[in-house]
Amino acid sequence: MLSREENETLTRVGPGTPAGELLRRYWLPVAVAGELTEKNPAKLVRILGEDLVLFRDLKGRVGLIADRCSHRGASLSYGRVEERGIACPYHGWLYDVEGSCLECPAEPAQSRFHLTVKHKGYPAQKFIGLYWTHMGPKPAPLIPKYDVWARRDGRRKIFIQPQLDCNWFQAMENSVDPAHLQILHQNTAMKGRTPVNTTRGFTDDIEQFEFYESAYGIMKKRTYKSGIVDEHPLIFPNILRQGNGTQIRVPMDDTHTKIFIVRFFPTEGGRIVEEEGDPPVEYVKAYKDPPDAVHPFTHFRMDEVQAQDHMAWETQGPLADRTHERLATSDRGVVMLREIMKREIAKVQQGLDPLGIVRDAAQDKMIDTKLEESLHGPETQHQLRIPSREARAGV
Ligand code: FES
Ligand SMILES: [Fe+2]
CATH class of the missing domain: 2.102.10.10 (Rieske [2Fe-2S] iron-sulphur domain)
Structure with missing residues (x-):
């Protein structure tokens, strides 16, 4: 549970707000x-x-x-x-x-x-x-070369998500909340398997969740009872790297967020792709009907992973009130993210660079976010099926 003041500190994005000033230290896509x-x-x-x-x-x-x-x-x-x-x-x-x-x-x-x-x-x-x-003080840092954005042995495709009508931090907390995958997405991300019951979903597939901090964010690790390990990071402060892509959440204001997804599709045999112009773009159809209404005056589709996530994030409220929540042990990733946010906000307030800022051209190398491991993971293989066809069509 947070105090009202802590909640404001972590979420509001306008000029002069603590989180807004933190976000202004990073490069953000705008269009x-x-x-x-x-x-x-x-x-x-x-x-x-x-x-x-x-x-x-x-x-x-x-x-x-x-x-x-x-x-x-x-x-x-x-x-x-x-x-x-x-x-x-x-x-x-x-x-x-x-x-x-x-x-x-x-x-x-x-x-x-x-x-x-x-x-x-x-x-x-x-x-x-x-x-x-980059909306922060000059000189601006460099745009970090995360593998999804910088690898040359494949092609990229951009997906523009329907506008998310809630605060950006609700989406970020979700990125360190691994327990929801087996429950919220039990009918969409589990390849048609039938759960023991709808309450538990596939929770019993999981042996344990772990979190650790990296040079650019928080690594989330799921160990399945089958022995499979799935690790992917939250890239601080506003990106989820999952499957073959990055989901970049850009706050438009306190209660609206634009989400750019950049996916990477490797070529067969690691062939290098020469520059071919801008990646293709797909505008994802609305998850809501009507698309511009907010809960409870709209209806969410629940037939896709992303639609389910948007439902969960938006129905927490335009800006979730965390003064009444009941955090449990499975929320420890959320707690960790909030603590890191507070620590990094304090650094910005002292005039220091926050986590993951790259300034030095000598350090401007490709940053490994464990994309390669994810490309061979079960979820990503599913995502790669369509693109390998698209790749031939110039994706
Ligand atoms: S020139 Fe007069 S309002 Fe812009
Ligand atoms: Fe999700």
């Missing part, structure tokens, strides 16, 4: 690169409680700047994109990709007024078919 087109060169994105516009100017430079115009607040996402940047639709104030104001057209010809305008801007970097940003 699929292919979503910026000639026809639609600007896109409104909400991230960590801030409304921003991602745009590509006619010279091909990409920027991410505050959406609300510094003049009188109209949305720049309706702006006109030109060679020098994006011009506000209302009175034409022109901003470049860094947010510098280049012109205020209705001011007198010799006016230097635009030089006094400070408009917020963040870096935008393209990586594995996504635009990423």
Whole structure:
């Protein structure tokens, strides 16, 4: 159980909040690169409680700047994109990709007024078919080379999940909650087996759960009575590495989360794949009906693992109230994550880098998240079946 204050500390993401400042130390994906087109060169994105516009100017430079115009607040996402940047639709104030104001057209010809305008801007970097940003203090660190993102002996595919209408930390706690797999997912992830009963699901398959901290997060280890061991990490603070992919949870605000899944499909025989352009993207159909309603005014599909997870996370509430929960021994991974969050928040407050930040180019090597072991695990083999066909079609 947490106090109200602890709950706020671990979950809220706006500027100046403890978790929000922690999250601002990491690179976060904001949009699929292919979503910026000639026809639609600007896109409104909400991230960590801030409304921003991602745009590509006619010279091909990409920027991410505050959406609300510094003049009188109209949305720049309706702006006109030109060679020098994006011009506000209302009175034409022109901003470049860094947010510098280049012109205020209705001011007198010799006016230097635009030089006094400070408009917020963040870096935008393209990586594995996504635009990423870093909203923390400069200099920004490097984007870590996790194996799923950096391996060259295969192809990647991006899946965009339906918007999750709850706080990001509910999804992260789920990533260190291995007991739920055998119960919540008993009819979807167990290959058609029949459980002893629906209460226990497949709980009795498990010998034990263990957790240990790694250089980039928490490793979760399930040992089955059959002798099979399944290990995969929570990459701190907002990523689950599971099966053949990473599930990157990006808080839009305190009660909405965007989830990007990047999956890796190895080639046969470890053949290296030369750069082939951006990975293909699939937009996953809604898990809810109606898709934009929240519990209890919506109905979740329960026929897929991810749909079941979204149900569990969202029905805990838009921002789960942890002042009334009853944690049990099987929640020790959740407790560990909260403790690490508190410790890393304290580091950020002291001006230090939190867990997993890579700055030194010499240390910028591929990071082993035990993907190789997962690729041979029973769950991943299932996930790889479709893609090996897709791989031939250029996935
Ligand atoms: S509100 Fe943007 S230029 Fe006036
Ligand atoms: Fe799950």
